[in-house]
Amino acid sequence: MSGTLTLGTRLYDETLTLGGRVTCQGERAVDSKSTSSGGYTASIAWEPYALVDLFATYKINDNASFDLSIDNVTDVYDMDALTLGLMPSPG
Numbered sequence: 711m712s713g714t715l716t717l718g719t720r721l722y723d724e725t726l727t728l729g730g731r732v733t734c735q736g737e738r739a740v741d742s743k744s745t746s747s748g749g750y751t752a753s754i755a756w757e758p759y760a761l762v763d764l765f766a767t768y769k770i771n772d773n774a775s776f777d778l779s780i781d782n783v784t785d786v787y788d789m790d791a792l793t794l795g796l797m798p799s800p801g
Contacts, residue, residue, distance in 0.1 A: 711736030
């Protein structure tokens with residue numbers, strides 16, 4: 711199971727956009743201890759997690775805007791869902 715929810719709003723005649731995103735990743739569908747993966751790469755186990763990101767954009771004029779984002783606000787230790795190594799995503 712996995713899913714993403716993004717919510718935002720536009721303010722001040724649509725010059726300011728504020729929003730947030732929640733990304734949830736459930737358990738791996740395949741048992742990571744299984745040796746019958748059909749290939750040479752072992753599956754990596756991970757714990758289910760939820761990430762929270764915040765973003766803002768301010769439109770200065772028709773040719774310029776200022777973007778700000780804060781990823782992984784809650785500093786969750788996570789393994790990317792498609793990872794083949796033991797390198798966690800930055801927290």
